[in-house]
Amino acid sequence: MNRRFLLLKGTIIGGRYLIQHVIGSGGMSHVYLADDLKLPGKQWALKQCFSFPQQFTNIEDEAELLITLSHPRLPRIVDFFPPDVKGNAYLVMDYIQGVTLEKYLSSRSGIVKNDFIIQLAEQVLDVLDYLHRHDPPIVFRDLKPSNIMLTSQLDLRLIDFGIARNFKQEQNQDTVKLGTVGFAAPEQYGSGQSDARSDLYGLGALLLFLATGGLASEWSEGVDSVVRNDFPKGMIPIIRKCLHQSPADRYQSANEVMVALMNHRQGSLSHSSLSTVTGHIGNRVIAVMGVSSGAGTTHTAICTAHYLARNFRKVAIVEMNMEAKAFSRIQQIVEGENDLVQQRDRRFSVEGVDYYRQTARANVIELLGGSYDCVVMDLGSYQENDRLEEFLRADVPILVGWGSEWRMQEMVDVINSLTRHPQNKWVYCLPLAPSDAIHRLRKQLNIAKVYSVPMHTDPFDQCEEMDKLMGQLFQGIVPEMVKRRRFRFGIR
Structure with missing residues (x-):
């Protein structure tokens, strides 16, 4: 111009x-x-x-x-x-404050963590699914790094809809051939009409670009030799299927790719050494969110983290709320009342669990790329914000409600408000709820994974009833427990 x-x-x-x-x-x-x-x-x-x-x-x-x-x-x-x-x-x-993915990659010489790549793919699929379900479907057609903006929290935004178009059923090819070389599907150059599968090709090109440190965005002979050695091998078939020349040979919807990514994650988990404490399985994320303030979110998250710590080698618990005070109080008790918590390291340890207090989302993404077997996120009470996104993408999302029957409707209301999101992985916990109320709620919601949380006054200690509940929640995910010594708080 x-x-x-x-x-x-x-x-x-x-x-x-x-x-x-x-x-x-x-x-x-x-x-x-x-x-x-x-x-x-x-x-x-x-x-x-x-x-x-x-x-x-x-x-x-x-x-x-x-x-x-x-x-x-x-x-x-x-x-x-x-x-x-x-x-x-x-x-x-x-106005979206942040940088383009292109500039973000440039600042890191093209090398980003694998967890970042997979989370980016999930975010792209989220918005592509929305566009493709539009009536008529909207095809973005230019899914390249310079058209992706990252906020300071590394949240994705698609920008520049200059060549996006509505899919027209009656056309057999595009009237205008547009798209960035290397990221655009073959049909955008005249072999057919672009549709939702064209964007999935663009996604595959983007993922290959990231997996090769910017060396390739099209699959050709020898490309596999430039894929980073640390890149998950299970992701390669997903990328290759997205990059098929013929749209009929690709995934047919964004949801299909998302399912493939979920299966990849689950496959990676089952392929790892789950039967021993010494086997590192990569990050398994458990997100705990309350239907409202005071429901028992932090207590449940701590119970969960320490249960997992008795089964895994490395466990972290993250307080994803810059205004929360619970972890500060725990740190004061553990390390002494005299020092100002604000001046200390945000990371401290209790009985084999690493605590991260008042943690921003950008730091959590870095944490997920680390060596922890499990990361438990304390998300506080339900709000339509970034913490909700972490809950939705977690491997095990736990929604904590109220055990008293007159407040159980709050959980129903939150569930109903989020019906636009898949809820098949969700687990529902209600502290001290009577068994008949749990049965009624299961029937009302047509959900089996609704549980009453037993009395557990010391969340850092092992409790037989709580272990029984956790065993149900994490069946097939954690190995047999290895009992550790009892830990108690004491004021110095």
Whole structure:
């Protein structure tokens, strides 16, 4: 795009948006940071699109497309100015603070942790599934590192819908051949019409790019020799299937790929040494979330972590709430009351469990790439935020409710509010709930994995009844228990 079309700092668009500076550029567009003159302190990303008269419809189509979408991994469009006489059109959308995946990779010489790659794949599949289920389905068609934004918490956002399109059943090929070489599916170059499977090819290309440290994005003879040695071998068949030349030979939906990823994780677990304490199995994530504050989330998480520590070599428990105080109090008791907890290391240990207090999500991602067998996340009470995402992607998500019957409806309400998410892995725990109430709740929810949590006054100690419950929750996941010495708190 000709530089003469760049907007100068101080330019006002639509009498409202004050241009600050360029934050990104493409072949036919620039993106600026803009201040909102009507909402002081609010900033937006303003995309300036330049086109010829015959392309005006494409720009208006992009605006119309974005307006219909609502997903946390997509930018929200808030204003649109159609092409003027010079061919400039403007889209005003959410300003996403962060860096593109392209820049993130560059800062790490193309090498990122395997857990990051798999979590990125899950996030991409989440938003692709949403787009493909749109009526009509929306095909992104340009799934490359520069079109993926990462927030400071390493959450993914898809950006630049410039070549996205609605799938048209009556067409047998695309009218416009667009997409980035190396990441676009073969049918985008004229062999057929792009559809949801084209985006799955793009995902495969992206994963191969990450698995090879940026050396390859297309599968050809000899590519397997440049795949990183530490990359999970079970991921290679998934990538190869995504990258088949024929759409019919690929996965047919984002959900199919997600199932394959889940099976890969479970397969990796069963292939590892689960029968011995010394065998490292890689991260197994257990997320504990309460339906509301005070339900017993932290107590249940601690019980879980120490049960697992009696079975695995290395276990961590993470307090994913920067405002929480529970772990600070535990650290004071363990290490002494006199020192200020705020000035100490956020990591401390109790009876074989590593505690991480007040931990940000970005640090958790680093933690998951470590050597822990199991990581237990204390997510606090239910909220529609990043902690909910960690609950949804955990290997064992545990939802803690109230044992008193008059408050059991809170669990039902949370479950019903999240029906858009798969709940087949969820486990439901209600402290001190009577057995007849548990049976009624199981019947009402048509769910078998609803349990009453027994009285356990010391969550750091072994309790026969609690071990029995944990044995049910983690059947097939943990080996036989190895009893350890009793631990008690004492004020120094």
